[in-house]
Amino acid sequence: MTIKDIANAVGVTPTTVSNVINGNYHKVSQKTIDKVQKVIQESGYVPNKNARALANNSSKIIGVIFPKTTEGFMQDPFHSQILTGIEKIVGAKKYDLMIKSIDNYEEIYELMRNWSVDGFIILSLIGYQLPQLEKFKNVPAVFIDTYYEELKYINIGSEDYQGEFKAANYLLEMGHESIGFISYHIDYPSVISMRLNGFKDAVESKGLPFDYSENVLEIVGFDPIGKECENKILDFVKNKTGICISADILAIEIMELLRSKGYSIPEDISIIGFDNVYLSRLVNPKLTTINQDIIAKGKIAAENLINMIEKNNKEKPNIKIPTNLIIRDSVKKINA
Amino acid sequence: MTIKDIANAVGVTPTTVSNVINGNYHKVSQKTIDKVQKVIQESGYVPNKNARALANNSSKIIGVIFPKTTEGFMQDPFHSQILTGIEKIVGAKKYDLMIKSIDNYEEIYELMRNWSVDGFIILSLIGYQLPQLEKFKNVPAVFIDTYYEELKYINIGSEDYQGEFKAANYLLEMGHESIGFISYHIDYPSVISMRLNGFKDAVESKGLPFDYSENVLEIVGFDPIGKECENKILDFVKNKTGICISADILAIEIMELLRSKGYSIPEDISIIGFDNVYLSRLVNPKLTTINQDIIAKGKIAAENLINMIEKNNKEKPNIKIPTNLIIRDSVKKINA
DNA sequence: CTGAAAGCGCTTACAG
DNA sequence: CTGAAAGCGCTTACAG
DSSP states (O other): OOHHHHHHHHTSOHHHHHHHHTTOGGGSOHHHHHHHHHHHHHHTOOOOHHHHHHHHTOOOEEEEEEEOOTTOSTTSHHHHHHHHHHHHHHHHTTOEEEEEEESSTHHHHHHHHHHTOOEEEEESOOGGGGGGOGGGTTSOEEEESOOOTTOOSEEEEEOHHHHHHHHHHHHHHTTOOSEEEEEEOOOSSSHHHHHHHHHHHHHHHTTOOOOHHHHEEEEOSOSSOOHHHHHHHHHHHTTOSEEEESOHHHHHHHHHHHHHTTOOTTTTOEEEOSBOOGGGGTSSSOOBEEEEOHHHHHHHHHHHHHHHHHHOOOOOOEEEEOEEEEOOSSOOOOOO | OOHHHHHHHHTSOHHHHHHHHTTOGGGSOHHHHHHHHHHHHHHTOOOOHHHHHHHHTOOOEEEEEEEOOTTOSTTSHHHHHHHHHHHHHHHHTTOEEEEEEESSTHHHHHHHHHHTOOEEEEESOOGGGGGGOGGGTTSOEEEESOOOTTOOSEEEEEOHHHHHHHHHHHHHHTTOOSEEEEEEOOOSSSHHHHHHHHHHHHHHHTTOOOOHHHHEEEEOSOSSOOHHHHHHHHHHHTTOSEEEESOHHHHHHHHHHHHHTTOOTTTTOEEEOSBOOGGGGTSSSOOBEEEEOHHHHHHHHHHHHHHHHHHOOOOOOEEEEOEEEEOOSSOOOOOO
């Protein structure tokens, strides 16, 4: 079943059928429109989008790009939720979705040329590398969580700074005066460095001193916990009553470590996470954390991208979705 | 940059360039091959796959299909891991990946015709509905976790029966004599009903009685825990020392419930899960469970599908990946 | 070994 | 309002 078959069945030309399919109704009489639509219905015609893309140099395909990491990327619940949000909008807007993990940026360009992909959503890549890809310049693209001052593309992020500020501030308001921030490796600028800034400013806003070597612990290769890493954490925690941890997953690992060393939470030490992942309410104690609506983030990314594509929108806003404190059981109040 | 441009640059025709690109070397002189490849390299030529698909009626696109559920599907860590495995193989074999959530089966057919998709991996759909889709008959397709006796397609599952047998058997060997099985709604046949069979047979293999109403609790709408549901669980658990739960996520929810009601695990009651999800080792106590390599499952699905496509393999094997017991801390030994 | 030509299914100026 | 024709970038019998 092709446009030509429909044209023959109705007694018109492919041009006319095409015009009906594409909604160019002002070029076709109502009578013809009706006849064509009837045959399309009855025949179960399905358009060949390869042909369409070839003729249009546009596919209505959105590409989602993520880095090819050793242990698989989608495993991270964060990314699968992002993808859930993206898929919803992309489907609703009648686009198709391709996903691809890549080793280097040239592959984005390749995918774009392969299928005349109309736009990209780029997850967790390092922003400052992309602008080098000149060939990629005119493609609509949206980044997620990419902080890069010269970013030529829309970035969809979260209120990381504000969220961590709220987290630290909550600890402080609960009477904690000696608090710390633990994170995986910190890139600058990045989601994590923003969170660290929020932490720092909250501490200083209370007139307390902030000193990197005293208040911040950056750990590497922590999955699963290595011995020297354990000791660093135990050491860091010793003189503190509350800890902000840059991600729930890490917070949960650390809670597990502390528990195994005889700490009880929050009696001995208070913990606050970030992300509000599914399991954060299932651990014991239930984790106090900062919530962000990650599915919404994926949706917003897709909506913005499709707007850029369809409205030829040239604006490059920097969007941040809100973050808010979720109080559960891992922080205790300290009486002054 | 098209094939034609390359042909002009080298001084041959598009036919020849096409033959080089497609590896039909026996049709081209080595000298020409070299010249063409050199220009392809230098020009950064990227093939237009829409044109290729149009000419070939084959796209080298694999479609991954999953149901459009209210709350988003990929959120389930199970599915995102499957997708991780699929994406790895699909990429390695130089295919492209489209993903789509659907409401009804016609959409699979539509996607297939739209892009000349070469094959599908179908997640969590209800098998017995698909064979109705006559149009879909000749498309290579692989199901995941679909039990349907008349299945006309390959199914990639796990040793669900054997896994749950091992789980129940472990409880029994640890001295538990009164044990139960808790699950969400059970379809027949399904992954869960297989697990239930394994449980039942393990119990009976020890000469112990199995009675559905006594040994099985099927719960509905358990997220988050409703009041009447709580009571059912507490009631069910009362006269038992060990519980097999059909999924880690549910096991973790139930552990949380029991803990809140004053139970201590495993002292008061032993729990064993299924899946070995990431968080199962992060809860307290660490969850004893049945492991299955879900990423491998995705890989196997993709490998089988691509084999069907490329080798025109008509076999429809029923593959089951192994399951094995992971002993952690949520089961205690009962002294006889 | 090489090339001319038709075809895949669509779109889009352009003419009438 | 309708249609004839060229074109999108490939592939593939077929002829030489």
